[in-house]
Amino acid sequence: MSPYTFEFEDGVVREWRLTESGAEPTTDADYAPSLFVDGPADALADLQDRLASDPKVAATERERWATDLHEAHVDDRSRVLRVDLDRVGEVRTLAREIRGVHERETHAPGTFRLYDVDLAPGFRYCLDREIDPTPARDLRTMRLDLPEPALADGDVSGLEIDGEPIGAGGDADDASDDPARVLGALGDALDRRDPDVLVLSHADLVPLLAERASDLGIEGFRLGRRPGWTRLASENTYESYGRVGHSPARYRVPGRAIVDTSNSFLWHQSGLDGIRYMVGRTGRPLQEAAWGSIGTLLTSRQIRLAHTERGVLAPWNKWEPERFADVATLHAADRGGFTFAPEVGFHETVHEIDFASLYPRIIREHNVSPETVDCRCECDSRSVPELGYEICERDGFLPAVLDPLLDDRAAIKRALREDPPEATADRLRAESGAIKWVLVSCFGYQGYRNAKYGRIECHEAINAYAREIALTAKARLEDAGWRIVHGIVDSLWVTPRIDDPEPIESVTADVSDAVGIPLEHDGRYEWVCFVPLRDSIAGDASATRPGAGSTSGANPGPRSRGGVASGPAGALTKYFGKREGGEYRFRGIEVRQRSTPEFVAASQRAFVETLDRERDPEAVCDVLGRRLGELRRGAVDPAALEITNRVSKSLEAYRQRTRAVAALERYDRHGIDRRPDQSVRYVVVDDDARGPERVRLPFEGPSTYDSDYYAALLGRACESVVSPLGWDRARIRDYLRDGEPVRLSSFVE
Known part of the structure; x- marks a missing residue:
């Protein structure tokens, strides 16, 4: 089996290979990580001489590599300097010295361009050794949890294994609350179960458990398959695009991968099965895949494909600037995707239709890639709508990156429709979730200033195709007797505008054939409410009222390109509705907001159920009144x-x-x-x-609790539900103050 986790110590790599019963280590003492430098020939010769005496450098050599996708596209290569080092941890150190010392002392800024610098150690090793680190058998896991206050106090007595207190009859019936007995029981459980993956509530458990065991004199305690632990990175606070982020410290234990649930987006979205899938597609070992962001995973897949199939190095810093363009082109390019402003109100008989993975499929269908947009080769090309960019017909890099992901997700959807066993279905859904996030990010990443293989012209071209596709769909839908009541780029909500429109399935099939991207019927809503921008209606009677029929509504069709429908303004991502079959859908309102307390979220669900049942905002306000009574009586936990x-x-x-x-x-x-x-x-x-x-x-x-504060939150949640019907907070207050009789139906939830 291929190794699945790695350790780097004193120039030696220890590979841990899974066996049927556990894992075994082997060592690689010959591995020399490399970075690459490009620049003028005389400058590279001078740098090579300087590095000859550097104790960190094992060897230097001139090689031919493509330094960007454009070179690879025209089968060209640059003669670059390869620098081998003794240790992985010294790659970035040397890169900073080349940039800040060697270049600064003898050459102009920007003389040298560096490649393959900022690769994670395990990923770099797998890339260089052409190793697939995907685990070849099912992984044994153990989850360790400790409450935050106990973690801060260094108190390990409350440690849980797989959700059960250690002293609760699980792995140690007699552990009680004594820290020494708890740690002893944990050590016994680790020896007995021999997990491949430790799933931790926080990575700081690694030093805490080891240090407490040492303090208590517990000999032989180890979290790994061998004694010891290593801190790989300190905690770090950073800023990106105006948003502050925090990266917790990362640790390693011998022979086991660690998943830190406090620092793993992918774990929360798709679990271990999703992480394992991305290991196979990116080439990042499991632990590095677990803490990697979606952008990091996408970049890893790109680097792996660029290296192995195209001979392209990974730049340390992005060098390709936006090309000059005239004002007309800039105006056309700087538009984003199409939106159709929502018609605020209550709409019946609404169908939701979605383009399947619209942006990734545009990339594949139209061969959009940094090296194909206005490429340097003499070849057949096609013109991007509105922009005039020419896209080369030769197979592009980005489509090759996305092809397997798109095909896998389509295959997973087909498999799920066949009603597989629950365990299989869970795995497939996890893999599909992991793929979804990478597909979602691939478009925006083309406009990211630090994307290694990004290019703003690709971002603009994708948007241009998306706008054309939206207009094509709009025209066909309207010709077939349908009206768009809302749309965001790849999703449209439509309702009949005549008594007998063409079947929606026939229309979506025609649009799919016309644009080359599947337009899927996502489902039918019995009704949908589009929520206005807060404070925008103030009781405006133009909002569509329930019970007026499927084609009712005072508002005309929305304008395209982010236009605002007449009447009250609609919030683009705020709606709720009831799908055929009884399922409620919520988007953007309080019940979907992470900051909303559970009592307020449950109350808003009750408001929606009451609106569904009664079709009357007064009935919803009756439920609000009852919930406010509970709150003010102190009856809420x-x-x-x-x-x-x-x-x-x-x-x-x-x-x-x-x-x-x-x-x-x-x-x-x-x-x-x-x-x-x-x-x-x-x-x-x-x-x-x-x-x-x-x-x-x-x-x-x-x-x-402060009942007045939470009463205000309840009021806002109720306003979101009744505002599509023309009610604002003042009208809600007036209704409750007037003391209207509360109907019995308000007690039915």
């Missing part, structure tokens, strides 16, 4: 009122004394660090207070 917010600064950097800042102050009291981009959870107990007394943290066991 404070645990159902927890709010989760992401913080963007450290505590010291805040100037406004917000609720989130009050929560940060309380975390600080307990010795729990909260870094930018991490979340705080709290219950508002006195919103008029100042400082940390304004809130309580969940583990502090709050017994009270």
